[in-house]
Amino acid sequence: MVTTTSRRAAYEKTRKRRSIAVAAISSLIVVAAIVILVPQMPRWDRVRTSFFNGEVFRDSFPRLLDAFVLDVKIFLWSAPAILVLAMLVAMARNSRSPALFPVRVFTIAYTDIMRGVPVLLWIYLIGFGVPGLGLERPWNSPLLWGSVALVLTYASYVAEVFRAGIESIHESQRAAARSLGLTHWQTMRHVVIPQAIRRVVPPLMNDMVSLQKDVALVSLIGPIEILRRAGVDKSKFANFTPYVAAAVIFLCITIPLTRTTDYLLERERRRTTGTRVRS
Amino acid sequence: MKMSVRNLVKSYGNHTVLNGISLEIAEGTVVTLIGPSGSGKSTLLRCLNLLEPIDDGEVFLDGEDISLPGLDANPIRQRVGMVFQSFNLFPHMTVMENIILSPTRTRGVAKAAARVKALELLERFGLADKAGAYPDQLSGGQQQRVAIVRALAVEPEVLLLDEITSSLDPELVSEVLDVVRELKSTGMTIVLATHEMGFARDTSDLVCVLDGGRIIEQGPPSQVFTAPQSERAQLFLQRIIASGRL
Numbered sequence: 001m002v003t004t005t006s007r008r009a010a011y012e013k014t015r016k017r018r019s020i021a022v023a024a025i026s027s028l029i030v031v032a033a034i035v036i037l038v039p040q041m042p043r044w045d046r047v048r049t050s051f052f053n054g055e056v057f058r059d060s061f062p063r064l065l066d067a068f069v070l071d072v073k074i075f076l077w078s079a080p081a082i083l084v085l086a087m088l089v090a091m092a093r094n095s096r097s098p099a100l101f102p103v104r105v106f107t108i109a110y111t112d113i114m115r116g117v118p119v120l121l122w123i124y125l126i127g128f129g130v131p132g133l134g135l136e137r138p139w140n141s142p143l144l145w146g147s148v149a150l151v152l153t154y155a156s157y158v159a160e161v162f163r164a165g166i167e168s169i170h171e172s173q174r175a176a177a178r179s180l181g182l183t184h185w186q187t188m189r190h191v192v193i194p195q196a197i198r199r200v201v202p203p204l205m206n207d208m209v210s211l212q213k214d215v216a217l218v219s220l221i222g223p224i225e226i227l228r229r230a231g232v233d234k235s236k237f238a239n240f241t242p243y244v245a246a247a248v249i250f251l252c253i254t255i256p257l258t259r260t261t262d263y264l265l266e267r268e269r270r271r272t273t274g275t276r277v278r279s
Numbered sequence: 280m281k282m283s284v285r286n287l288v289k290s291y292g293n294h295t296v297l298n299g300i301s302l303e304i305a306e307g308t309v310v311t312l313i314g315p316s317g318s319g320k321s322t323l324l325r326c327l328n329l330l331e332p333i334d335d336g337e338v339f340l341d342g343e344d345i346s347l348p349g350l351d352a353n354p355i356r357q358r359v360g361m362v363f364q365s366f367n368l369f370p371h372m373t374v375m376e377n378i379i380l381s382p383t384r385t386r387g388v389a390k391a392a393a394r395v396k397a398l399e400l401l402e403r404f405g406l407a408d409k410a411g412a413y414p415d416q417l418s419g420g421q422q423q424r425v426a427i428v429r430a431l432a433v434e435p436e437v438l439l440l441d442e443i444t445s446s447l448d449p450e451l452v453s454e455v456l457d458v459v460r461e462l463k464s465t466g467m468t469i470v471l472a473t474h475e476m477g478f479a480r481d482t483s484d485l486v487c488v489l490d491g492g493r494i495i496e497q498g499p500p501s502q503v504f505t506a507p508q509s510e511r512a513q514l515f516l517q518r519i520i521a522s523g524r525l
Contacts, residue, residue, distance in 0.1 A: 176367035176426075179328050180381035180433055181357035190380060195371050272370060272413040 056241040060233040067229035074215045081151045086158035114156035122149040127221035146218035165196030205261045281306040287336035296322045298492035311479040312472040314489035320472035324439045328361045360435030364442040366422040368414035375410040400428045420451030440471035476525040488512045
């Protein structure tokens, strides 16, 4: 017995060590290739000074960070609005009551139309179009209507994600909930939607990361946020480094966001299930 | 009669699943539905729980017609509990949360009171230490017993059991059947569909053999299992005996 156990343990250990070695060596090769090969390109010097200029970076970074606050703000008020609107649309599309037939048709048309046109076009159309109706301040703000355009387009994508999640919950779960005397809405609220949301967190995060970046498109109708500020600085220094700095700032938000979600999902999975198939 | 079914008809499209079922369920008795797969046992139970709309006929609970169109089904479902073949526990909730969901949401029982009651039930069925576990961490037998506790927590007057041992390993079947025997001893009215013929013979007060959406034979188990009247019921029992299930 002892020998088999130790032999198994030894085997697992070698296997683990070997896979770590393979991963380390292959990463090293890729990094080395980039570090060695890229500087040998004929125009590398010019690219380095115009994209990776330390001085310009240091100078524009604080300004970009200031401007980025607006991006975060737009994200922070758009994201909850998107999630709520998307859930309402998904639930309406999923309703089975004949009385809600017109609502279903409307939501189908809504998702088809919003998803069928580029986000940028909606931002132009709604962001310039609605204030053009002659609304008074503050209702004519391009920031407001740009955000509305973002919310309307993203909600149509996210609604489809929610709908897929809701439909993936097996009918037997509804049957169990209804057999306990829960109403349709109680069943949705306590049984179907909590499970559906857990299931769609990865695609949902995908859309949220995407939103965090598309917030920058609102700048095209006026507001000075990070992308626009980077453009201004680019012209000022005649150097592309502000764009690289902006990219770094975006990554500082999006990467922790996705890593945290993955961690939370994994923890949840481990909490609710007992076993896992070996690798 | 606790429940009566009169001339119940249910079809899916052109396929008639229940073709004129009439059945009397006396208070405190165990009524067992047996019959080949697809004979309509599960559909009948789902109709008794009002999970399926019916096409014709009536279902009475305490003499009240609960099959009337437009009737609010939710309060009735609280009086007629149901347990399913595949347990159907809510995987995102602990055992305790599964059990107190309906009492707290549908009848406004305070959480603390619902918990006390749930713990009593769990204790009664030897599950007290599982209150904080998630369904996926339990064995099939434990999950099914939790599902029974969840149905009982709503304090139903009738319990419908839909092949509750069919997805269990053989050695786990008895722990679930023991629960049903205990419920019978407390005077619960039970309607169950099963393939456990020995259990049906020993525990039922009334056995109904279903075939093709009709009850082709009904009577006390002593009669149905030894001297069935209809030819098709005889054939069905012969096959059961031949397969060693009785």
